Amino acid sequence: MNLESIMRPLRNIYVFACVFTFTLWTNIQPTVEKEFIANFSNSLLTNVPKNIPVHTHVLDLSHNRISGFSILEFISLSDLQVLNISHNLIIVLDFSVFIFNEDLEYLDLSHNNILKVYCRTLVHLRHLDLSFNRFTALPICWEFGNMFHLEYLGLSATIIRRSDLRYIIHLQLHTLFLTLEDFSLYEPQSLTALNIKNLHIVFAANQNFSFSLLYDGMSTSENLEIVNLSYTLSYKDFLSSLTLVENIKTKALMLDNVDLQWIIILKIFKLIWNSPVEHLTVRNLTFRGPVRVLNEYEFLPLLSSLEHLISLSDSMKVLTLEHVRNKIYYFNQEILYRQFSEMNIDSLTIYDAYMPHMLCPNRTSSFQYLNFSHNALTDELFQDCRTLPDLKLLILKRNKFESLSKVSFMTSHMKSLKYLDMSNNLLSHDGADTQCRWAESLTELDLSSNQLSDTVFECLPVNIKKLSLQSNQITSVPKGMAELKSLQELNVAWNRLSDLPGCGGFPSLEILNIEMNSIITPSADFFQSCPRVRELQAGKNPFKCSCELQAFIRLERQSGGKLFGWPMAYVCEYPEDLRGMQLKDFHLSELACNTMLLLVTALLLTLVLVAVVVFVCIYLDVPWYMRMMWQWTQTKRRAWHNHPEEQETILQFHAFVSYSERDALWVKNELIPNLEKGEGCVQLCQHERNFVPGKSIVENIINCIEKSYKSIFVLSPNFVQSEWCHYELYFAHHKLFSENSNSLILILLEPIPPYIIPARYHKLKALMAKRTYLEWPKERSKRALFWANLRAAISINLPTSFEANEEQCDVTPTSSISQYAND
Structure with a gap:
């Protein structure tokens, strides 16, 4: 106060x-x-x-x-x-x-x-x-x-x-x-x-x-x-009018903008110290020398008189001197420091006085509050000083202290010291080689705005409760280096920390300020490791809005308002497109952030996709079609390598006949006789007489289809049950699309119920649904029209070499390849 x-x-x-x-x-x-x-x-x-x-x-x-x-x-x-x-x-x-x-x-x-x-x-x-x-x-x-x-x-x-x-x-x-x-x-x-x-x-x-x-x-x-x-007149004129009287009532006195000769100031102080004034504040004080030089024999008695009054004064409790300017350079300033150090008062403030030093009191002092801020004090202040046992608050900010260990030894004999402010100095700490010894009573320490690094945690008071390390060069809080069991409030704002510190060395921590650091992704387990923390100030950091930050955002919802400054102080800095977004508005799905869940989901989707593809392939008989396509490709390749000159196919037959072996009697007794004999002879390609021995069945089927103008399929319930008939239909259908021709002729020998057609014969179903087919009439009277329509559908002029020998239409084969099982 x-x-x-x-x-x-x-x-x-x-x-x-x-x-x-x-x-x-x-x-x-x-x-x-x-x-x-x-x-x-x-x-x-x-x-x-x-x-x-x-x-x-x-x-x-x-x-x-x-x-x-x-x-x-x-x-x-x-x-x-x-x-x-x-x-x-x-x-x-x-x-x-x-x-x-x-x-x-x-x-x-x-x-x-x-x-x-x-x-x-x-x-x-x-x-x-x-x-x-x-x-x-x-x-x-x-x-x-x-x-x-x-x-x-x-x-x-x-x-x-x-x-x-x-x-x-x-x-x-x-x-x-x-x-x-x-x-x-x-x-x-x-x-x-x-x-x-x-x-x-x-x-x-x-x-x-x-x-x-x-x-x-x-x-x-x-x-x-x-x-x-x-007072610009002679100081003797002032002193001659100076008389001391009684009945002074003032308890609190403020003198502002004082510019007097030193001897006049001493006289005024003499009056004040001999009065009931308890609180004296002098601001903007400038003391000058007299017109003539005041020699040491004249100056020392004045100080001695003042010292005597100071020692006898019981009323003065608080003295505050602010913005002091000394324009006397010819006396020993140590004498003045001695007067201040021996004052019998509770509180002394000397602020902004360019004071380079202060002496330790010669006897046990009554000082409880000392404020020497904004001066030029160094590490030599109060070293080994044992006469300040009642000092409770010491403020030394804005001075020139450099060694933290020397500061600690300065306090070691101050048995009542509770608060120390060393902010805005040049403090640093070398490391483990330098010992520290603080006053055991010290509970509040301000070391902000210095040059301290991580090693500061090696030199801290063990009983500290409130610690400020703001605006230093701390990059981390080393684990196991500091054991501050009583620490309740820690301020490490404006440093270089990259993450929230744990509470392994601070089990009693309740308030943490870590604003304006370099935290990109804070740890989400902070409150688990620091269960007693009731307030966390972590805003104004360069947060990177990513999956790792989601856990910290959830931590805010679970903390019950422990994040100070939420949501205004918590803003995304990275990536560039999210800069300025408040963390409360940043959301990512659980699937995007959980790698294990993402892998499991991708695996399940892959398995489902594979199962669907397998089911569809099986349902549509894709493997069968793949085999057929492979065989057709291999056949075309072999034909190219073996007979490249025959790649341009020449039609040799009017039609290739595909039928089930169970319908062979109708083909031999009805179809072949009616088409190959008589007027308008039709040259048919039949597997029994036209397949080339030595070639595979598939190769023979492909060659016959390609050498035939048309492909006739005799459809019946027996046909849909035949594997080879399905091959022939597939290759003929392939020719239909590859050559963009109308080469298929369907003859329905017997009605085919849709339910007996296998699922893989979807092409057959499509052909029967979209194309017109000839139905074999049961009445003989209608068969003449049937044959006429069939001949008309097959009508084509084959090359001359095949038309010249029309007798072939009446000749039955003298040799045939081995019958292949269409069933």
Whole structure:
């Protein structure tokens, strides 16, 4: 706790409270916002606008060029509660203008050119700001004494007398804000009669401030803030007016923008240390040397006097020095460090002072909080220092520390240390050869923004509970290197980690921040290995949206909201076509990501496909057709190699006759006699007389079909039961499509029921369904027409060499090949 948190600027507190109420209401009722808040700020206005809604509660006319206003401009605004007319050009102020604004509570007229005020009591006014105007004396009228609700009052003047404040001494003011530009006179003890809690005084820059006003301010309010303390005259003139008196009330004091000679600063500190001030904050402090050089004999007594006061002071608890600039170069600064180190206070902050070193206290110190941020401290700080047993918080960020092991030894004797901030330094750790020894009490450690690598896990406090390693060069968390059983919160954001670390060495881990690393595919078993983790911050990593990431996405659904920043911070980076997609919108099927399932599915589909193909092949007798095609191809190939000159086939027969052996009697007794004898002799090719001995049956069938103009198939139930008839039909059908001819003649000798035709004879079924066939008539009277139609279907002129010997039609074969079984 320091003075900055207690003595923050007070003049706007009430402003925020008033505006916040109306802003909150307007957020709940956005449809009526314009009706209750009117904002004309920065509108280049020269007069109060006439179009202000009559129900306006908050009116902002700041930062314009308004030089005056009248009662007519506010008479209709009966509900007005907040009016901000600061930063304008108003010269004269008449409070009677607001006589009809009975609800007005907040009025800001600061930063104008007001010289004269005509007063009137505004009963409900709580906040009145007349600071940064051109008043000579304080513009306090007797009517101010009737503003019993007034809590904040801002004033400005160049002269302050006791009589100027007599009308408000009975008011219970919360804050008095004084701006003293071109200040020339202050009558001592003018402020002491006031009853205020917070006093804020602003002097003009480069203007000599009044010590009497400083002392009276400390004697008037509990919280005092003074801005712009400078003194350009001789320090002897200042010291001659310096007298110490009692009755100081201030508990928290802030001095901002202090530019004084070192000897004057010492005198002021002497006054403060001899007072009840508990919290002192000095910001933007510049201390200079006197006009003449202050020799060592004059300087040391001042320090000794200050040291004596410091050692005796029991009230001071917190000292904060921020942005300190030293423009004295001729004294030993170690003397000053010694004064700071021996202070009998709880909290010391020296921020941004270019301080290169700080001494270890000579005796047991009461320090509980030390903040030396933004300085030039090195590894030599507090080495082997045993006089800080009560120190609990130590902040050393933005310095020049380099060795982590030396930092650990620095804390080894701090038995009460709980929090250490070493962020934004140059820390590194060599490795296992360098030992570390931390304070056993240390539970929170901030090592962010350093140069630490994986070896940092060899040098960590064993009892640490909260650890920050953000913005370092860590690539992995080595297993077995660190055994931090008490670690509950770990921050490794902005490093180079490629995966989520396990909790083998961190069994108590509850919060992990691993954002902005190089994690492409995080492990899905993180929560299994880290069962106590209740919050994981893993967003803003370059996730690769693939099958491996599916398990992590499912992990989010099962974690019950443990992923911090989901889904906005979890976005695909790879592949390019998915960049920018949130992980919650990325989905792949289980089949695409499960290799075993994919293999099993592919195998099953293959087996099913093979089974279907086998079934179809068997059902359609594909193997049989393949054998036939193979035999036909082999026959054509052999014919090509053996007799290439005969490849151009010459027709030798009118028709090839295919029939079942069981129908041979009808062929021999009816078909052959009626076609080969008599007028219009037809030369038939019959296997018994025309097959060539020595050739295979298939080859003979193919040759006979190719040498015949037509192929006659005698269909009957016996035919469909014959394997060889099926061969002959197949080859004839093949010729039909290959030569695009009409060479098939079907003779239905007996009716064939469809159910007796084997399934593989689908070609026969197709032919009988699509082609016209000749049916053998049972009546003899119709047979003459049957033969005539058959002769007409076969009619063709064969080559001359075969027509010349018509006697062959009457000759029965004298020799034949062995009968082949058509059945």
